[in-house]
Amino acid sequence: METETTPKYEHAYRVILGRLKDGRYSIGGRMPTEGELAKQFDVSRVTIRRALDMLVQDGYVESKQGSGYTVLTLSPASDTCLTSFTDAMLRAGHEPTSRFLSLDHFDADAPELAHLPPEMANLNVTRVNRLRLVDQMPRMLVMTYAPSTLLKGATSLDFPEKGPEQSILRILSRRFQMEWSAACEDISPVLADAEHAHIFGVEIGVPLLKQACSAYDDQGQMVFHEDVFRNGPVSFNLTPRARSPRH
CATH class of the missing domain: 3.40.1410.10 (Chorismate lyase-like)
Structure with missing residues (x-):
């Protein structure tokens, strides 16, 4: 649940995660760039990068230098043997x-x-x-x-x-x-x-x-x-x- 004190990166993380789960970004496809997302959310690229890093940590996307962010899965395995x-x-x-x-x-x-x-x-x-x-x-x-x-x-x-x-x-x-x-x-x-x-x-x-x-x-x-x-x-x-x- 978000409040007025919810950090901007947390808000961006939750919105982007919702888009992922709604199928806005296809598996194996590239995410919008940091610059594009920063403009959408009216925040700095540092803030967006932190939100995207959270998605990387959660296993939804991966980051490759020079290639941006790619969608890995909509059902990350967490720390279990279960993968999609x-x-x-x-x-x-x-x-x-x-x-x-x-x-x-x-x-x-x-x-x-x-x-x-x-x-x-x-x-x-x-x-x-x-x-x-x-x-x-x-x-x-x-x-x-x-x-x-x-x-x-x-x-x-x-x-x-x-x-x-x-x-x-x-x-x-x-x-x-x-x-x-x-x-x-x-x-x-x-x-x-x-x-x-x-x-x-x-x-x-x-x-x-x-x-x-x-x-x-x-x-x-x-x-x-x-x-x-x-x-x-x-x-x-x-x-x-x-x-x-x-x-």
Whole structure:
């Protein structure tokens, strides 16, 4: 909430962030220059630079000398292992799409939930199954599990199949108001079973990569869990940059 004493750089930061989330600036595209933004907000370039630096720290944009500021993502990973696959593909110039497969509801003792982390024991759980494609080629089978109370009223219409809003991170955050601040991930090789072979169009026994990621809120409660099966090469970028939270 802003007040009359809100610093000018903080005001600019919040307005620019709102523009980002409204889709005013495309992923992978360049932001207006410091001079253009300074003129828009009627402030100095030093003030705008501070606002943009906050967006860099938050992971929304990156700054390269001589190139200005470029939009990285609309769903920054913070300090978790969760990153937006949609945004990464858009930045790379590919066309990501999603194919909604099913929305399933399970009672706490359902055998389909036996492999989930113990934090989800004794909970009714809703599972969203989606196939992620890149340039029309199937690349990931994503199975998202969350307590049914957090996905109350979910339907297939909540999961767009095209555009930036297909990102599951944005869907969970914006549509269902989920918040998380930490996550853990387990990565392991698996062999394609009959279902995976059919979905990816490969032979049974072809190696796949399985990523199991659990997200937690500030109180340590699990918000959701994902099982992701990936076909094709996977790249991981590690960076020493750490972002510190602001209040």
